[in-house]
Amino acid sequence: xGSETFHIAMxxxxxxxxxxxxxxxxxxxxxxxxxxxxxxxxxxxTKFEPSNLHRDLITFxxxxxxxxxxxxxxxxxxxxxxxxxxxxxxxxxxxxxxxIESVLRxxxxxxxxxxxxxxxxxxxxxxxxxxxxxxxxxxxxxxYLLSPxxxxxxxxxxxxxxxxxxxGFPTSKIRLRAHEARxxxxxxxxxxGGGLSFAKRNLLSLSECDAIGFKTCREIEGPYCDYIxxxxxxxxxLSGPALPESPRxxxxxxxxxxxxxxKSKSLIFCAFGSECVLNKEQFQELVLGFELSGxxxxxxxxxxxxxxxxxxxxxxxxxxxxxxxxxIHGGWVQQQLILKHPSVGCFxxxxxxxxxxxxxxxxxxxxxxxxxxxxxxxxxxxxxxxKVGVEVEKGDEDGLFTRDGVCKAVKAVIDDDHSExxxxxxxxxxxxxxxxxxxxxxxxxxxxxxxxxxxxLN
Numbered sequence: 001x002g003s004e005t006f007h008i009a010m011x012x013x014x015x016x017x018x019x020x021x022x023x024x025x026x027x028x029x030x031x032x033x034x035x036x037x038x039x040x041x042x043x044x045x046t047k048f049e050p051s052n053l054h055r056d057l058i059t060f061x062x063x064x065x066x067x068x069x070x071x072x073x074x075x076x077x078x079x080x081x082x083x084x085x086x087x088x089x090x091x092x093x094x095x096x097x098x099x100i101e102s103v104l105r106x107x108x109x110x111x112x113x114x115x116x117x118x119x120x121x122x123x124x125x126x127x128x129x130x131x132x133x134x135x136x137x138x139x140x141x142x143x144y145l146l147s148p149x150x151x152x153x154x155x156x157x158x159x160x161x162x163x164x165x166x167x168g169f170p171t172s173k174i175r176l177r178a179h180e181a182r183x184x185x186x187x188x189x190x191x192x193g194g195g196l197s198f199a200k201r202n203l204l205s206l207s208e209c210d211a212i213g214f215k216t217c218r219e220i221e222g223p224y225c226d227y228i229x230x231x232x233x234x235x236x237x238l239s240g241p242a243l244p245e246s247p248r249x250x251x252x253x254x255x256x257x258x259x260x261x262x263k264s265k266s267l268i269f270c271a272f273g274s275e276c277v278l279n280k281e282q283f284q285e286l287v288l289g290f291e292l293s294g295x296x297x298x299x300x301x302x303x304x305x306x307x308x309x310x311x312x313x314x315x316x317x318x319x320x321x322x323x324x325x326x327x328i329h330g331g332w333v334q335q336q337l338i339l340k341h342p343s344v345g346c347f348x349x350x351x352x353x354x355x356x357x358x359x360x361x362x363x364x365x366x367x368x369x370x371x372x373x374x375x376x377x378x379x380x381x382x383x384x385x386x387k388v389g390v391e392v393e394k395g396d397e398d399g400l401f402t403r404d405g406v407c408k409a410v411k412a413v414i415d416d417d418h419s420e421x422x423x424x425x426x427x428x429x430x431x432x433x434x435x436x437x438x439x440x441x442x443x444x445x446x447x448x449x450x451x452x453x454x455x456x457l458n
Contacts, residue, residue, distance in 0.1 A: 030054035041076035090193025179399035240445025289406025
């Protein structure tokens with residue numbers, strides 16, 4: 001290793017929501033001269049090549065995904081399979097251990113960044129490599145759900161346990177509702193590849209690594225970072241928000257023409273990431289809520305469960321009623337560029353960490369509609385603690401939202417002249433946007449992140 005730069009291998013979970021932020025931090029580190037060997041499924045490389053901004057320093061290394069009974073042929077990322085098959089994909093990733101060992105033996109990097117592959121820290125130690133669990137899940141979520149205080153290894157977790165924060169958790173407004181606690185308790189102890197529960201896999205990763213990294217800053221989640229450091233007895237190093245670079249491509253002409261036909265800050269944009277799939281009833285309540293608002297809207301979602309196209313799931317007569325102001329799209333869109341468009345007044349999001357990061361640095365206001373997992377605690381952090389968004393009301397027991405609840409939340413943020421809540425979140429969002437967009441913030445965090453990595457080697 002040179003005196004100033006080092007070599008990092010990265011091996012994130014085979015999900016677009018994990019691969020993408022790993023590439024963001026890879027770009028930031030490469031910008032400072034560090035060399036990155038980025039391991040990912042072979043077919044995914046073409047998707048990520050356009051986002052590699054430093055091809056002289058970031059090298060994609062293809063990983064062959066082993067066949068596992070039950071996985072469709074050719075499946076390599078979570079985009080290729082429905083949610084119930086994710087544990088099988090995790091099993092396939094576990095089976096790459098011998099191949100990864102061979103790569104690490106050959107490359108001999110200074111660090112390996114990983115997340116769900118709990119076997120990487122002991123493997124890295126064999127070659128004198130430091131392991132960093134670079135966690136794209138927020139510290140608040142890790143602390144609330146995966147604290148050793150929960151005794152998760154013994155599978156004793158119940159939904160009643162999750163209604164309360166673990167012992168020593170920072171004083172906060174983060175609380176779960178009955179249906180959320182029930183769902184998260186089941187998901188946390190459920191098998192997630194290789195015969196391990198999601199909780200045990202993550203606890204092993206957190207316990208065995210040399211350091212825990214987060215894509216956040218102390219100003220937003222400092223107390224949660226300190227809590228995790230004390231729970232696991234590990235250095236917790238923060239990269240700052242590590243925001244993605246602005247896309248080099250322009251917004252597609254069809255979307256530019258469409259969005260340009262509406263007045264400033266008037267349009268609702270709704271997108272729930274690459275994996276969220278609603279059932280038909282909730283999908284219909286969502287779009288009917290947008291119709292009820294009377295505002296123009298653009299919805300980009302995957303077709304609901306049981307439907308091949310999004311159009312086939314629309315309520316009867318819906319397209320005729322919203323013609324000229326309501327637009328439904330069942331494929332991928334340039335979310336980052338759409339969020340920047342002057343006509344977008346609010347963003348209805350599932351609260352994935354990547355989507356929240358993109359929204360926080362733009363002027364559109366946030367309507368929070370979490371679906372699963374860490375999205376729920378992200379929503380509480382944004383809505384209750386930072387007060388930069390309004391969460392759509394759901395039934396406490398059944399977790400269902402209604403068209404009226406969707407309409408109410410949208411109206412609260414987009415009509416801030418008549419909404420005290422809207423006025424408050426607009427002011428808070430503007431404050432945090434200015435903070436997060438500061439070049440000094442990013443540079444200071446990344447410099448500190450690099451300095452702490454150097455400290456791990458000494």
